[in-house]
Amino acid sequence: MDSSxxxxxxxxxxxILAETGDDRAAVECQLLRATVRARENTGGxxxxxxxxxxxxxxxxLKSAPLGxxxxxxxxxxxxxxxxxxxCKHGCVSLLEGYAVGPEDTSxxxxxxxxxAIIKAPGRFPEHGR
Structure with missing residues (x-):
């Protein structure tokens, strides 16, 4: 498995970093050194x-999760x-992508x-990646 x-x-x-505010530098520093331990498609x-x-x-952090x-x-x-x-015990620990609607992502x-990163929940835009 690729750890990047x-x-x-x-x-x-x-x-997520773009909206983190005062904690951005510290979170970014951890993410630059972080590796992926495991990936899971949860179906949701x-x-x-x-x-x-x-x-x-x-x-x-004053609040967690971020995003x-x-x-x-x-x-x-x-x-x-x-x-x-x-974040758990002062460290980034899990990136979660969750289905906004009742969709199976399996x-x-x-x-x-x-x-594509979008401004509100919705469909993939035609001009996306």
């Missing part, structure tokens, strides 16, 4: 389990995905699907 982020995962993380989205080195500076308004239009999905980044290959 897929383009969709990287785009979701970049969008995906989980990307992360590892960060023990020597990273711990986050002092209140991150939406991804995915080719083949009517409502798309929301994305949030979970057949979607999130590593190779066409997607």
């Amino acid at each position: 982020f897929t383009p969709l995962e990287r785009a979701a993380l970049d969008a 989205g995906f989980f990307v389990h992360l590892n960060v080195p023990d020597e990273v500076e711990l986050l002092n 209140e308004d991150v939406w991804i239009g995915v080719d083949g999905m009517e409502y798309g995905l929301g994305a949030i980044l979970h 057949s979607i290959d999130f590593g190779h699907v066409s997607y």
Whole structure:
């Protein structure tokens, strides 16, 4: 398994970072050193389990998870995905992409699907990636 982020995962993380605010630099520092431990298509989205080195500076977040308004239009999905980044014990630990509507994602290959970051939940735009 590849331990680096897929383009969709990287785009979701970049969008989450863009709205992180004061904690952005610390979260970004951890993400630069993070590797993917495991990926799971849950049927209702995906989980990307992360590892960060023990020597990273711990986050002092006022709120977690991160990602209140991150939406991804995915080719083949009517409502798309929301994305949030979970933190545990001061470290980024899980990127979650969750189906906004009642859709089965079991057949979607999130590593190779066409997607686009969008402003609100919805379909994959024609001009997307």
